[in-house]
Amino acid sequence: MNSNGTSPVGGRPDYGIDAPGVRRGMFIAGCAGVAVAIGARFTGWLGSFAPWISGLGFVVAAYGLFMAAYMTYGSRIGKLRTREKLLDLASALRPWNGSEVVLDIGCGRGLMLVGAARRLKTGQAVGIDLWRAEDQADNSPTAAQANAHIEGVSDRIRIDTGDARQLPYPDGSFDAVLSNWVVHNLPDANDRQRALDEMLRVLRPGGVLVLADIAFIGEYRSYLSSKGFMRLQFDNGGAEAAIMGALSGGSYRPQALIGVRR
Ligand SMILES: C[S@@+](CC[C@H](N)C(=O)[O-])C[C@H]1O[C@@H](n2cnc3c(N)ncnc32)[C@H](O)[C@@H]1O
Incomplete structure (x- = not known):
């Protein structure tokens, strides 16, 4: 249960x-x-x-x-482990009581969205995506809903369609903002900064941000630090990220930032 x-x-x-x-x-x-x-x-x-x-x-x-083979393993098994690790890091930094309102930007088929919803009691997890097929196979609101149903959290989620660079939510409306492997899909650095600005805008003061990606983590770290994030933690992904980063010439190095908004 x-x-x-x-x-x-x-x-x-x-x-x-x-x-x-x-x-x-x-x-x-x-x-x-x-x-x-x-x-x-x-x-x-x-x-x-x-x-x-x-x-x-x-x-x-x-x-x-x-x-x-590694990409298949990562998509089928590795990312389920990573999701729980990231959510554990977030709740260690800012403990959740189950009433939070959580946003998953670029939710795809609902990995982080459903993982967050599993930790809620009365709160809600909201997912938003542009549903770009080249970024994830068969991503759709229906697929995310089906996964939420299987994991028993249909009543705790909502799914919207929208762009990470222009989120349709008021300032400070979320207790936690999550984004896993999304922002690197924006090739222009200005667009990536716009997406980060939007994350900060919709996150309430004291709220927690989990920003995980396979590239550009150094860029995000510098930008968020310059915006006055406090207690920004960096998860370097360990040996696996180092090996995959070397093998892929830096284009596939899964790492994460976890921080609390001032
Ligand atoms: C690699 S998938 C990751 C999906 C999910 N976060 C996960 O961990 O399984 C990237 C997702 O980001 C979405 N995406 C890409 N650019 C986006 C944008 N500008 N705004 C919102 N979603 C976007 C894609 O449609 C896709 O579902």
């Missing part, structure tokens, strides 16, 4: 595959690498270059297939 007194209906929630096009590209590159490695090794069509081309094919195969 959840803290709000409702029971999960059973079944497995499906929080979707993130960046499905990138994962597909990694898988195709991996398969192409296997074909090149085998073709060069066994057909001899490249003469004395064959061992080198075969070796290169092997490296591409290993990298592509590993990254595709």
Whole structure:
């Protein structure tokens, strides 16, 4: 039973595959690498270059297939663990009593939204998204509602459609603002700052912010610090983030900021 007194209906929630096009590209590159490695090794069509081309094919195969497998693991298992860790860090910094009003920006299929709702009694979790299919497979209000139903929190959530850069909520209307793997999707630094400004605007003084992303965390940290956040904590993601950051050339390094608004 959840803290709000409702029971999960059973079944497995499906929080979707993130960046499905990138994962597909990694898988195709991996398969192409296997074909090149085998073709060069066994057909001899490249003469004395064959061992080198075969070796290169092997490296591409290993990298592509590993990254595709890791992205599948992250979307299916890793992010459920990360969600609980982030929510634990937030409630350690500012304990929740269950009556909070929480906003999940870029909620997708409801990962953080539902995780937050599970910790509420009389409060409400609100999710907002633009439903961009390239960022997460099959994200929709219906998918988020279905996951909320499976996890037994349908009565504690609301889902809106809108842009992180222009949130349709009054100033200071949320006790907690969450955003997981969303802001990096804005290629322009000015847009990313607008999204951060909106997070600060809708968060009440004393409210807690959880901002997790796979890139640009240093940029967010500097900007939020310059805006006068206090007790801003940085979660560097540990060894996994360091390894994945190195393998991806810095484009995939899951880290987080957790802070309390002045
Ligand atoms: C990688 S998914 C992450 C979804 C969810 N937060 C999670 O952790 O599973 C990124 C989400 O951000 C949404 N998104 C991208 N740009 C947005 C924007 N400007 N405003 C609101 N949502 C946005 C996408 O539609 C997508 O659902």
